[in-house]
Structure formats: structure tokens, C-alpha cells
Amino acid sequence: MAQPSRSTVHVDSVLTNISVAYIQSQDNFIASKVFPVIPVDKQSDIYYTYTKVDWFRDEAQRRGPAQESAGSGYGLNTASYSADVWAFHKDVDDQTRANADSPLNPDADATKFVTSRLLLKKEKQWAADFFVTGVWGTSTTPSALWSNYSTSDPIEDIEAGKQTILTNTGFMPNTLVLGYPVFRQLKNHPDIVDRIKYTSSENITTAMLARLFEVENVYVAMGTNATNNEGETAAYSLIQGKHALLCYSNPNPGLLAPSAGYTFAWRGVGGPFGSEVGVSRIPMPLVKADRIEAEMAWDNKLVATDLGYIFIDAVS
16 A cells, blocks of 8 residues: 555644535525614604595585685504514533634624524514415415416416505505515516517516516515424425515605505614614623523514505415
């Protein structure tokens, strides 16, 4: 055997320029993109709502000489939000920190770990609050699922949804949210490919779909999560599934500004920085460790149900 051997000239050590961790890209998550995030200084509060129908009635009358003008009024109510605080921690003990090899950084890794857990929780809560049947003005399943290329007509289905929202509110929806299985089917649907092929030879993107459907934003939800308990066989599932939400999301939230939804984010968890995410290092001298803890506080508020139209299980 040739000498020296590989094991003689090299002793395996930890690489310092690469490590592997499945940290999902935040581009996969849509919870902070679809509806305006409203930073608030109080954990709970109220806001005014106007009675919609009072602004839509045609009540103006001709006015004769020396006669009073026709008049009316509008209803005014209040609604409230209450931002629940969500928290998660990872303990880093002094012995582990002192013995960690490069490139490991237990404190930085723990910060990323706890923050990613909260962002995952926020994404799942968004799906539970907004991406389900029975909460919007219209919840429907296409008569021909969009994965049925021979009989379905997703372009017309979405146009029907746009007209419904416009008729009931006076606002044209500007946002379409697609679960990844829906996006996968739509970008290969013959009707859509046929409409776009004359303007581009590229693969169909969300920007192309936005132009086709005449909305400002198309978001594809690609977040995934483990559905098994710790210690069980790993199992994974996409969070948003096979639905599609058409809605009006106000790009300039403010007074007299309707929107299908808002997310009220309490800045109190950010301490003096007033940020929406608070990360704390909590000394634990009794066990010679530090607790890395993250907090977020939000309330996903469905503000105007008639500004949303959801397709449930739009594909097989």
C-alpha cells in the first residue's frame, strides 16, 4: 500500500464555511404581505366603522325654489382588536457555548431558531384566520376544478369573483393569493398559457398572472411545516393548501379606508425599539445558561368580509 495514506496526511475536522439547516426563506411566507400591517402602541384598542349601505343609497333630490334640500346620515359603530402575545425560547448553557466549534454560534443560531418558529406560527395563524371557508363574503369551489384542463375556466371564475366584489363594495379587488398547488396548476393551464404565449415565451410568473387577471399583486404561499409530534416520523404539509383568495387590500390604510383585512401588530414586545419582534437574552445563573426568547404580538383582523372572495379546493 502506498505511503503515506490519506488518513495520515489529513485529520477530518469541522468545515468553517458551510453548515446545513432548513431555515425557510421568508419569501415563502405571505402573512405580512397580503394585508397592511398596522403597528399599534396599545395591545388592544378600538376603531370606527361606518355603515356601508348608508354611503351607497341614491337619495339626492331636485330642489325647488325656497325648498330645503334632501338630507340623510350614516351609521357609525366601533370594532376592536386585541393582539395576542406569542413567545418561544431556546436555552443556551455556558458549557455548550464555551465548547462550540467554529462555525457554530449557539446564541446566533438560537436567535434564528426562535424567530423562525414565531414566523411559522404567524403564517399558520394567517391561514387559519383568512384562508378558510365560511369567513369571506363568498366561499365557493369552482364547478370545474382548475386542474381539469379540459373543462375549467379559471379566468372567467376569477372575473366573476371580481365582479361580485365590485358590485357589493364599489372596489375592484387588487390582490390574489394562491396556495402553491393552485399556482402550479394555473401556470400550466392551457387557457392561461394560450393568453400569454403571444406576449412572452418565458415561463409564466406571478407578475404575468397579475397582468392577466388585472390585479396589482399575486402572492404564492409556499410555507411548509412539520405535522408530526417530536419523536414521531417526520411528516410535512404545505400550510395554505389548495385555496385561492381574491380580495381588496388597501395599499394606503388610514381614515375612511376599507380593506378586506388588517394585521394589528403591537410594538410593545419590542421594548424601547418599538419593533414588531422582540428578542431577549434572559440570564439563568442557577443553571449557568442564558434563555434566548422571542416575542411577537398580532391580531389578524378580518375587516370587510365583502372585500374577499375565496375559492376553496380550487384544484384536485
